[in-house]
Amino acid sequence: MLLSVIIVNYNVKYFLEQCLCSVQKACIGIESEIIVVDNNSTDGSREWLEQKFTQVKFIWQTNNNGFGKANNYALKTAQGAYLLFLNPDTIIAEDSLLLCLNEMKKNETIGALGVRMIDGSGKFLKESKRGFPTAGAAFFKMSGFSSLFPTSKTFAHYYLGHLKQHETNDVDILAGAFMMLSRKTIEITKGFDEDFFMYGEDVDLSYRIQKAGLQNVYFAGTTIIHFKGESTQRFSTSYNQHFYGAMKLFVKKHFSDKKAMLFLTGLAITGGRMLASFKTLFAQRKTDTSSAKPLNTAIAAGQQKFDECLQLVKFASPPLAIAGRIAVRNGDTGTALGRMENIVNILSKYKINQLIFCEKEQSFKMIIQQAEKIPVKTEMLFHAAGSSCMVGSSNKNSKGKFISKPEGT
DSSP states (O other), rough: OOOEEEESSSSSSHHHHHHHHHHHHTTTTSEEEEEEOOOOOOHHHHHTTTTTTTTTTTEOOSOOHHHOOOOOOHHHOOOSEEEEEEEEEEEEOOTTHHHHHHHHHHHHTEEEEEEEEEESSSSSSSGGBBBBOOHHHHHHHHTTHHHHHHTTTTTGGGTTSSOOOOOOOOOOOOSSEEEEHHHHHHHHHOOOOOOOSSSSSHHHHHHHHHHHEEEEEEEEEEEEEEESSSSSTTEEEEEEHHHHHHHHHHHHHHHHOOOOOOOOHHHHHHHHHHHHHHHHHHHHHOOOOOOOOOOEEEEESOHHHHHHHHHHHHTTTOEEEEEEEEOOOOOOOOSSSGGGGGGGHHHHHHHHOOOEETTTOOOOOHHHHHHSSSOOSEEEEOOOTOOOOOOOOTTTTTTEEEEEETTOO
């Protein structure tokens, strides 16, 4: 077995459905297995997913023991020479896995590999490549210096702003949303530290990989979508507790003998928690300014897929106003608002404020590439061929949205 893909799910069945559709396409031609560990979801994940993905190995837990422990549980049965830890709120390209495997095979000193990620609005996610989270790096990030000097090696160290996002480089920290490891690395590190319930486990594992003399590589040769805010909303009380608790645990574990490091990092964590608490209060007080007017929506698809998609969007609540179809292939002679190569002009001309990408005539890779070109103010939804839902997330600080067929229809 060449590759084992391990996904931990918790109450995100609609996002996981899109993820699995993309992963299955990416696994074609690769000796592989897909393992999903469900941490006792209460959203009907088992009923929604198990019969749709009969080739996936599901492990249904009766307790939520955390992200790291669930991944380690899957490792006990995983057979791959390489192992990919993947978040359920992701969409990957058809060639993502093959490209990553080829990159890792080039150099046996690569312990782990991460990829370039964009969010549901098409924006590059800076956490794709990170530096070691020293007290100074955390301070410059929280104080805003990293934003003022985004390419500085010193001030923007937290996200390694001096390294270009389209270039492959060695980095300190990789994101657990997409983290491919060699079997050798797993044997050395023993996987995730289960003391980290949620957040920080990727920082800890990345650090231990480096300590073992192996490389963490940010691979810019492929791009994936990582929706944000699905597991825990940023700036919520739960997020603050888990995130800053994890940072405190990391420092205590690795730097308990360095009083200066403990003190400075403690100050940074305290300041971060205070700032996060303020943002939480602000977020809770914000009123909903969204308009009740239906979103003017276009669907990027061939004619047949467009007709199928219309049967799904009728379940949207609140309802959508469908402006029409955007053609995605050469030679498409059907009725359409225009073609994808003119997408920006079409969005402006027809005042489109939401775009649905349908995977069939266009691949996941094409959709990911196109998503980066869409203006930020335009919301996006993504629908995999054969799936019973579509998902999107335009704000990393809040839950995403979905449209799905009612079960049994």
